[in-house]
Amino acid sequence: MRRALFGLALGLLAVSSIGCQPAEPELRIGSKKFTESVVLGELLVQLARSAGEPARHVAELGGTRILFEALVAGELDAYVEYTGTLRAEIYRGEELNTRADLAAALAADGLVLGPALGFDNTYALGMDRGVAEERSIARIGDLPRHPDLRFGFGEEFLGRADGWPGLRDRYGLPQTDVRGLDHDVAYRALAAGDLDVMDLYATDAEIELWDLAVLEDDRGFFPSYQAVVLWRRDVAERAPDAVESWAALAGTIDAAAMRRMNREAAVDRQPAALVARRFVAEELGLELAERRATGVHRALLRTTLDHLALVLPSLLAAVLLALPLGIAAARNPRLGQVVLAVTGILQTIPSLALLVMLVPLVGIGAKPAIAALFLYSLLPIVRNTQTGLASLPTSLLESADGLGLLPKERLWLIELPLALPAILAGIKTAAVINVGTATLGALVGAGGYGQPILTGIRLADPMRILEGAVPAALMALLAQATFELAERRLSRGGMSGAIL
Amino acid sequence: MLALEAAGVRFGATVALHPTDLALTEGATLALIGPSGSGKSTLLRLLVGLVEPSEGRVTFGGAPLPRASEPGGARRLADLRRRLGFVVQGGGLFPHLSAFDNAALLARRSGWSEARVAERVSELAELVHLTPAELGRPPARLSGGQRQRVALMRALMLEPEVLLLDEPLGALDPLIRAELQDELAALFARLRRTVVLVTHDLAEAAHLAQDLVLLAEGRVRQRGSLTDLVGAPADEFVTRFLRAWRPPKALLDAWQEGPG
Numbered sequence: 001m002r003r004a005l006f007g008l009a010l011g012l013l014a015v016s017s018i019g020c021q022p023a024e025p026e027l028r029i030g031s032k033k034f035t036e037s038v039v040l041g042e043l044l045v046q047l048a049r050s051a052g053e054p055a056r057h058v059a060e061l062g063g064t065r066i067l068f069e070a071l072v073a074g075e076l077d078a079y080v081e082y083t084g085t086l087r088a089e090i091y092r093g094e095e096l097n098t099r100a101d102l103a104a105a106l107a108a109d110g111l112v113l114g115p116a117l118g119f120d121n122t123y124a125l126g127m128d129r130g131v132a133e134e135r136s137i138a139r140i141g142d143l144p145r146h147p148d149l150r151f152g153f154g155e156e157f158l159g160r161a162d163g164w165p166g167l168r169d170r171y172g173l174p175q176t177d178v179r180g181l182d183h184d185v186a187y188r189a190l191a192a193g194d195l196d197v198m199d200l201y202a203t204d205a206e207i208e209l210w211d212l213a214v215l216e217d218d219r220g221f222f223p224s225y226q227a228v229v230l231w232r233r234d235v236a237e238r239a240p241d242a243v244e245s246w247a248a249l250a251g252t253i254d255a256a257a258m259r260r261m262n263r264e265a266a267v268d269r270q271p272a273a274l275v276a277r278r279f280v281a282e283e284l285g286l287e288l289a290e291r292r293a294t295g296v297h298r299a300l301l302r303t304t305l306d307h308l309a310l311v312l313p314s315l316l317a318a319v320l321l322a323l324p325l326g327i328a329a330a331r332n333p334r335l336g337q338v339v340l341a342v343t344g345i346l347q348t349i350p351s352l353a354l355l356v357m358l359v360p361l362v363g364i365g366a367k368p369a370i371a372a373l374f375l376y377s378l379l380p381i382v383r384n385t386q387t388g389l390a391s392l393p394t395s396l397l398e399s400a401d402g403l404g405l406l407p408k409e410r411l412w413l414i415e416l417p418l419a420l421p422a423i424l425a426g427i428k429t430a431a432v433i434n435v436g437t438a439t440l441g442a443l444v445g446a447g448g449y450g451q452p453i454l455t456g457i458r459l460a461d462p463m464r465i466l467e468g469a470v471p472a473a474l475m476a477l478l479a480q481a482t483f484e485l486a487e488r489r490l491s492r493g494g495m496s497g498a499i500l
Numbered sequence: 501m502l503a504l505e506a507a508g509v510r511f512g513a514t515v516a517l518h519p520t521d522l523a524l525t526e527g528a529t530l531a532l533i534g535p536s537g538s539g540k541s542t543l544l545r546l547l548v549g550l551v552e553p554s555e556g557r558v559t560f561g562g563a564p565l566p567r568a569s570e571p572g573g574a575r576r577l578a579d580l581r582r583r584l585g586f587v588v589q590g591g592g593l594f595p596h597l598s599a600f601d602n603a604a605l606l607a608r609r610s611g612w613s614e615a616r617v618a619e620r621v622s623e624l625a626e627l628v629h630l631t632p633a634e635l636g637r638p639p640a641r642l643s644g645g646q647r648q649r650v651a652l653m654r655a656l657m658l659e660p661e662v663l664l665l666d667e668p669l670g671a672l673d674p675l676i677r678a679e680l681q682d683e684l685a686a687l688f689a690r691l692r693r694t695v696v697l698v699t700h701d702l703a704e705a706a707h708l709a710q711d712l713v714l715l716a717e718g719r720v721r722q723r724g725s726l727t728d729l730v731g732a733p734a735d736e737f738v739t740r741f742l743r744a745w746r747p748p749k750a751l752l753d754a755w756q757e758g759p760g
Contacts, residue, residue, distance in 0.1 A: 409609060
């Protein structure tokens with residue numbers, strides 16, 4: 001029994017270490033999970049490489065906070081941010097009206113405010129042109145007269161001070177049908193007539209594609225959202241050539257150029273790397289060596305290994321902690337209530353919230369994802385271990401004691417083997433939940449099957465979504481089948497030999 | 501030998517056993533009898549340290565039984581229990597181990613060689629009439645009688661100085677029960693070991709033991725042979741308990757007249 005568990009642990013460790021790589025001193029460029037940010041991230045990566053600095057793209061991270069805190073913590077070296085976001089969200093309430101104010105605030109965090117790229121991607125509200133003309137709506141100021149309109153906003157816009165709450169107060173908007181949904185999904189909902197008004201970014205490719213009416217911000221509510229490159233101060237020393245190449249971007253991308261690149265990437269579904277490389281070649285006159293594209297099989301192997309590198313260590317760590325916790329809970333019912341309550345509360349934290357909460361503590365990448373999955377795995381294992389042990393007949397325990405087994409021997413030879421089916425069922429539940437939840441890890445840069453899913457959602461590309469969703473489902477089924485096979489083996493009574 | 505010295509057991513306000521003195525006689529079989537809740541199982545558990553006395557003490561060879569909570573107590577208690585052979589009600593076989601592995605468990609934990617284990621198991625299997633094929637089966641694939649025999653083997657494995665059996669034949673049908681009673685009586689005679697058994701059946705107690713201890717409501721009411729109890733019942737309860745055993749008159753007449 002002990003040997004079997006030890007072997008299992010070693011095996012899990014061996015497999016989980018496959019996904020880990022030695023750290024390389026390369027620049028890490030971040031991007032948010034919308035296409036423009038991904039293209040610009042790719043642009044920074046390619047410029048750095050053309051300047052002779054190795055660079056890696058940590059793409060499609062789940063929010064401004066995650067990126068900014070990772071940059072401050074040194075988990076990222078640079079990314080493209082918007083001045084409006086910095087003023088309204090990062091340095092909210094600090095009245096940073098000029099560029100110099102902003103640069104000073106960033107400098108205090110060890111960051112450099114790089115050049116403005118040239119375009120202003122401010123927020124705007126958009127409507128279907130037909131509906132807008134029918135109701136003669138041209139400005140946001142016209143909206144209060146139409147309280148029946150259905151609004152759909154991105155989660156970030158919905159929550160931030162310079163988004164919906166501020167806009168509602170400034171214009172006195174009475175609409176109550178306000179839903180939060182993904183930006184890319186909102187375009188499709190608008191086209192399908194399920195939605196009347198959505199938030200836009202001024203450079204969204206879809207504005208032209210769907211021929212949307214952009215409402216005039218007649219009270220000047222939306223602040224300026226100039227795209228600027230941010231980098232850590234120490235990058236200037238570590239990679240001066242890369243910093244120089246980024247500085248050369250100043251004023252080179254106007255709104256039309258950005259909208260064109262967005263269209264190529266989001267609508268024509270050209271890889272962001274290709275779009276960025278074409279811009280670098282055509283607009284900046286730099287010729288870049290073509291990087292060999294990774295084949296589908298290699299990409300699948302990569303995401304599979306990344307995914308396993310999230311699921312296995314978190315599950316193994318959870319087993320190592322939850323087993324003793326479950327045993328202690330079975331021994332001491334009062335302690336058991338506390339343990340189950342705490343692990344139960346952990347279970348109720350929404351996965352995305354937990355991931356975002358963990359980023360300031362452990363950074364971005366696999367670590368926050370593994371930590372979150374570890375916390376989620378505790379409850380099913382603790383609960384099943386505790387119930388499995390507590391439901392053993394007392395006559396068997398008295399028998400073991402009365403025969404002269406030590407408490408330790410009773411636990412390992414009698415209680416754990418008899419509770420093993422219940423414990424395995426708990427680990428199985430944790431494993432299956434883990435495989436599914438790990439797809440959210442891509443939001444904090446952990447990679448795995450969530451990456452193609454995020455890209456697919458961003459590009460409205462169902463095939464890309466399936467590239468992540470199908471293997472994730474298969475892995476979950478495989479985990480389930482493996483544990484059920486083990487349970488069946490055990491219930492056939494094949495354990496007696498293995499135990500002694 | 502095992503003895504209670506004014507040992508009593510209380511669970512909160514409930515008295516399970518009033519302070520009791522009781523010494524076992526070396527090599528004799530003693531039966532604890534009484535109705536449900538009389539304290540007979542509590543008394544047996546006191547003797548193996550599964551229940552700790554709330555007052556008085558339990559001794560083995562003059563020294564008090566170690567308490568599990570004191571430093572090193574769990575180890576000393578386990579060592580002592582290996583010198584006793586205890587069988588819980590229903591046998592308490594471990595369902596994930598074969599009959600053989602059940603019987604061999606404690607010997608293996610005590611560091612016996614496999615050869616010595618195998619020799620001892622086959623010796624005991626012969627004693628309790630079990631075949632090698634039966635020994636290979638898990639408890640779920642044995643009859644109730646066979647399970648009791650395996651439990652007995654397991655208790656006898658380490659050559660215990662005392663054998664303690666809680667309702668050893670409790671859940672068996674009458675024919676198997678009678679058969680096993682005869683086997684147990686023969687076994688006790690052959691082993692010449694000190695035995696304590698708990699039963700609520702006066703006939704079974706009288707068949708297996710010379711020494712009867714009748715309990716009611718947590719007190720020993722009388723100790724002695726069946727003849728002593730019948731000849732001079734100590735109180736009203738003893739009389740009622742003896743009279744409660746009433747074989748049909750026709751059956752008694754038939755036994756006295758017939759050859760059988």
